[in-house]
Amino acid sequence: MPQIRELDDENEKKPKKDPAKVAQEMDEDLDRFMEELAANKARNPGPKKEFDFDEWAKELDSHPAFMNDLKPNESGEYSEAIQALQALKYDDENDPKDSAERYKLEGNKHFKFKKYRWAIDCYTNGIKAMCSDRQMNAVLYANRAAAQVRLGNKRSAIKDCVMARKFDAHHHKALLRGAECLLDLGYAAQCLKWIATCDWSNADQDISEKVEEVRRAAETKRAVEERDARKQKIRMEKDKKEKTKLLAALKARGMQFRPKIHFDDVNLFEWSDMQVELPQLDEHAHVYVGDGDALYWPLLLQYPEFAQTDFVKDSCESTPIEDILAKVLSTPAPWDVHHRYRLDNIRVFFGDEYMNQVISVPLKSTLGDVLRSEQMTIEHGLPVLQVYPVDYVNSHFECVHGNVWKTK
Known part of the structure; x- marks a missing residue:
């Protein structure tokens, strides 16, 4: 099985917590939070004002249990309370495949609502679960590639498509996406090579039609690139010849220049x-x-x-x-x-x-x-x-x- 541990930025896993104990701690923390809100009102009685639902909701949203947007601190880490909530969902005694499955489903949910960065985080965590299911790993990489494409990160998407192909050579959506990204980035020759080396057997008709469309576009673009390369080569050869001729003429006349010109090395002359x-x-x-x-x-x-x-x-x-x-x-x-x-x-x-x-x-x-x-x-x-x-x-x-x- 291909090694994917190199993708893991963390060398040590966090110790698992007892879910029941974590839940009890969160309940107690929530009670303390509500009591502190009430105590704050008691300490600062002031003039009584009408109930402001928006202000109350804002205060309530500051507690991790009710947050809609989980933001890390300056060090890129979440608060202990947020980490505890995450532990309730993922730090259980199930095998890595179950953990990867949960991250995948969570990522799919974010993807559906166009929260692509959150989706990428979830798929990445699923990959870090290091499960032994090749199909699961292929899906995680393929899904992360799809999210990367939505963000315009097509080079990163290509890398994920390569990994998806290593885990599942018949993941046709990932194979197609890799070809599309190569074409979009201007790598027509590499795109054609990618298509030629992929296994498209048993691909859906829709996939096959799109692959053929990408192939034709890549062939057209490669022809243009090869033509431009030939023209560029001719221009460079002509340019070098003109430079060589000029440098020889200037050297023969013994003229002085500032900045100094290297008459004997055409590669140093612009x-x-x-x-x-x-x-x-x-x-x-x-x-x-x-x-x-x-x-x-x-x-x-x-x-x-x-x-x-x-x-x-x-x-x-x-x-x-x-x-x-x-x-x-x-x-x-x-x-x-x-x-x-x-x-x-x-x-x-x-x-x-x-x-x-x-x-x-x-x-x-x-x-x-x-x-x-x-x-x-x-x-x-x-x-x-x-x-x-x-x-x-x-x-x-x-x-x-x-x-x-x-x-x-």
């Missing part, structure tokens, strides 16, 4: 490492390898004097900086009232934030020349160039040496 996210973009942009193995970059142009920017997509690395700016500045911006931002009146720099300096960029140089500069670091896949009018540069910057400038 597109998010190079994706540009700006409010003015409808979609993410990133560098890519285009025709002739040339790199095409997103480029941000900054105009610090007016705190303005322009974003240029798909800038080829072989394009001169002056050609990029000529297109952008061909139409004066609304903030450039005096039209100072002209190709013949601007200087271009990129920043070196660690040295608090800017590096001058010759307008004749290509974008690729600038990005390969030892002084350039590309952050998050987005090159940034700063554009100033000549008069602003003369009044705010001074040359340190060569192409290195700093603010005055």
Whole structure:
């Protein structure tokens, strides 16, 4: 017989009580409770008020003998009085099968009134009775699975259906429920395997029809899953190929990036490492390898004097900086009232934030020349160039040496 003791969270059983003695104790406790209510009235006479049935019923409901809803304390345990009442019903000298039967019937009653959590507790206690009747254990697991499904706990329901099948390979309702749960959770292949390995002989016509319906649905879903898996595999292979090609191109150009990029391990590279996210973009942009193995970059142009920017997509690395700016500045911006931002009146720099300096960029140089500069670091896949009018540069910057400038 399969071992199910592992499901028991309690290693020791509570000592059994004499039912007659427990009943007598409960009677005495009830008498004391009623006397305390009367004594409380005597100690607090106050003005006499009309009989309030609702208040009286509320006070009476506070006694375990009349409770409709048994709630455990913070530790998850019931009071001694409640445990004593439970002992009257279950802690008798009958064999485990009788105890399991009572828990099953109690669980069925709760299930009927949609008290599924209470039903699960009862079925669980029935399982913990450890009776030797295989059919009884199969029913308890099957019923608990049904309650789990009502609560949406379909993975737990599958586990119970597996246990029900171990105890009774012909419990067709549990077998069907297990197949339905597997299908609902998206495990079409496992659902078909479950159906194929179950014994459906002597199943009712209604069960057989439902099994066939689940089988057809699972076959359709499996076909879709297999198609999607093939598409996903193709996408992943294409994605890996594009990543490998880009990493090789970046490594060959000796560019510097922040955060650092591992050029030799494609598995450590994600597109998010190079994706540009700006409010003015409808979609993410990133560098890519285009025709002739040339790199095409997103480029941000900054105009610090007016705190303005322009974003240029798909800038080829072989394009001169002056050609990029000529297109952008061909139409004066609304903030450039005096039209100072002209190709013949601007200087271009990129920043070196660690040295608090800017590096001058010759307008004749290509974008690729600038990005390969030892002084350039590309952050998050987005090159940034700063554009100033000549008069602003003369009044705010001074040359340190060569192409290195700093603010005055």
